Every structure is written in C-alpha cells, then in structure tokens.
Amino acid sequence: MSATELTAAQYDKIHASFASQGVMTAWDARMTALRAGFCELTLPFSERVAQQHGFFHGGVIGALADSAAGYAGYTALGPEGELVTAEYKLNILAPGLGDTLIGRGKIVKSGRTLIVTTAEVFVRRDGQETLCALMQQTLFALPSTPKRA
Secondary structure (H helix, E strand, O other): OOOOOOOHHHHHHHHHHHHHHHHHHHHOEEEEEEHHHHHHEEEOOHHHEEOOOOOOHHHHHHHHHHHHHHHHHHOOOOOOOEEEEEEEEEEEEEOOOOEEEEEEEEEEEEEEEEEEEEEEEEHHHHHHEEEEEEEEEEEEEOOOOOOOO
C-alpha cells in the first residue's frame, strides 16, 4: 500500500464518523468518494434544505462544504486523530438551483496541528454541473476525544 492510500481502518473510521453526523443524516447526504486528501459528498434537493426561493439554502451549501473538506482532512490523520473546524470562508458564486448538491473537498496543506483544505460545491441540474460555491477552511487536529454523553 502506498503512503497516499487509505488503510481499511482509516476508511472505516471516516465512514463511521460521517454516519454519526446528525445533520448530514437528516438531510440524506451521502459520501460518494473518499481517497487520501479528497472527499466527495452529495445531497439531494428537498424542502428540508431549501430557502424561500426554492434554491439550496446557503447554510446547507456551507455545511456540505465544511463536511466534504473536513473529511478530506480526516484522511491525513492517524488512527486516534480527531478534527474540528477552526474557521472557514465561503463564497457563493451562483444560486444552488438543481436536484443535487455536490461537495468536493481536498487538502491543500497538512501540518501537525493545522490542516488547510478547500471545497468546491457544484449543483447538478438536468445532468449539468455548475460551480455554486468555493470554500477555504482551517481544521484543528485534536487528540482522540470522548464522545458527548
């Protein structure tokens, strides 16, 4: 296995973490691609994720970007590592008008405690993808932390 491949343990840990995210589960988001330094998430349109004009809500776009880039960041961690978002900046470039939102996150730079990532968010409509948002994010690597009771 090369240094750029995920171990089975990393893959399983990341998928289990994603499955435990209440907001992504409630919105029916799916992890559709995962490899070292990269994560893709998809989210189907529904009234639960819409704003008043019938587009994907900006907060939903930000949450999907945060998760896609965050799980890309997780691929750089060891078996006990955990992450939290320290900050992100989101630019919405076009309305999220379509049937599926696609977040593609990747690592820009991975350090000992800080990981910088980016995400591109596309909206798919009639089979065509349109870039609707860009995000830059800083993640903070933590030692393993207990789950909230």
